Amino acid sequence: MRNxxxxxxxxxxxxxxQNAFAILDLQAGIGNRTGTFSPDSSRAADSSLEGQTxxxxxxxxxxxxxxxxxxxxxxxxxxxSNDKAKVxxxxxxxxxEASASLDNISGLSVGPDVIFGVSIPxxxxxxxxxxxxxxxxxxxxxxxxxxxxxxxxxAALKGTGSIMGLGLAWSPIPLFAxxxxxxxxxxxxxxxxxxxxxxxxFPKAENxxxxxxxxxxxxxNL
Numbered sequence: 318m319r320n321x322x323x324x325x326x327x328x329x330x331x332x333x334x335q336n337a338f339a340i341l342d343l344q345a346g347i348g349n350r351t352g353t354f355s356p357d358s359s360r361a362a363d364s365s366l367e368g369q370t371x372x373x374x375x376x377x378x379x380x381x382x383x384x385x386x387x388x389x390x391x392x393x394x395x396x397x398s399n400d401k402a403k404v405x406x407x408x409x410x411x412x413x414e415a416s417a418s419l420d421n422i423s424g425l426s427v428g429p430d431v432i433f434g435v436s437i438p439x440x441x442x443x444x445x446x447x448x449x450x451x452x453x454x455x456x457x458x459x460x461x462x463x464x465x466x467x468x469x470x471x472a473a474l475k476g477t478g479s480i481m482g483l484g485l486a487w488s489p490i491p492l493f494a495x496x497x498x499x500x501x502x503x504x505x506x507x508x509x510x511x512x513x514x515x516x517x518x519f520p521k522a523e524n525x526x527x528x529x530x531x532x533x534x535x536x537x538n539l
Contacts, residue, residue: 339492339538342388342432344376346498346535352528354402362403366422369399372530376430376447392430392449392480397423404459404508404522417461417519419472419508424455426478426504434486441489447482453504461511461519470511474524478504486536494536502528 351367373395378388401420428451436443452475459472484498508522 341539346532348532350530357523364402386434419457422457426451449480474506476506
């Protein structure tokens with residue numbers, strides 16, 4: 318009987334938790350992003366982005382199954398960095414020493430987002446997992462050095478990315494939670510073809526950005 322009473326109490330606590338009958342949730346978070354920008358080029362070394370690299374995210378989900386936190390919705394994040402990254406330009410004239418870099422990188426990532434969480438009975442805690450697939454539209458200030466010539470211009474970075482997240486939500490009051498989340502991101506970005514004023518052609522640049530972010534934020538349930 319005691320075991321039955323314990324099970325009944327735990328089940329009731331879980332059913333009455335703030336997430337049990339929520340049909341919508343809204344999440345927001347901010348954090349510092351660190352990672353490695355890897356050009357697909359033998360001429361450009363990997364670049365570490367950290368320090369002034371920030372990310373802000375918002376996610377909206379519909380929770381269609383009562384007493385079960387499985388949400389499907391939309392994720393939006395902004396990204397900005399003052400660090401400098403080498404990019405994958407190689408130049409069509411191999412007799413000319415050339416290099417290129419990007420700084421003041423910023424942009425927007427938007428795409429479908431899925432979250433799965435399990436409330437821990439008799440606590441206000443809910444661990445959760447996230448998967449997000451996004452389209453990236455970023456920009457940066459590109460600098461190309463060709464011999465003694467330097468050229469600077471605005472560059473667009475486009476591509477796709479994915480996020481795997483592991484988080485924990487703590488609900489001190491109903492319908493509200495404080496969240497912490499660790500995210501692992503994989504982004505593929507391209508920079509369009511460029512022709513310098515000196516006549517050197519730089520082909521389309523393909524780059525990869527593997528990074529991690531620690532976010533703190535809040536979750537609202539309705």
